[in-house]
Amino acid sequence: MQFCDECGSMMHADGDTWVCRSCGYEELRDSASEGAMTTTEGQEDDDVVDMSEVEDTEIGPTTDARCPNPDCDGERARYEMKQIRAADESETRFFTCVECGKKWREDDN
Structure with a gap:
């Protein structure tokens, strides 16, 4: 590159x-x-990972979080925290609803 x-x-x-x-x-x-x-020339990434038989506890931590999707009543979400802003600012929290798969993020303002 x-x-x-x-x-x-x-x-x-x-x-x-x-x-x-x-x-x-x-x-x-x-x-x-x-x-x-x-380079990525000639590299293939067609392998699909089947997660259908994996227990939720093996996928990652969950927390109480109300899904923002109006068509979903989900109240649990998997979460991940990443430092995407300056080092002196808090991490950004990324959520995925365990019911519908909707993704959203929360920042401290």
């Missing part, structure tokens, strides 16, 4: 040139440095 020296965006290969789609910066490709790059 190559990143733009001007704006930091990911660059895309266009023949023998790297092109930034954000700012238009161009740079010649270097086959020696590209040999060390990891």
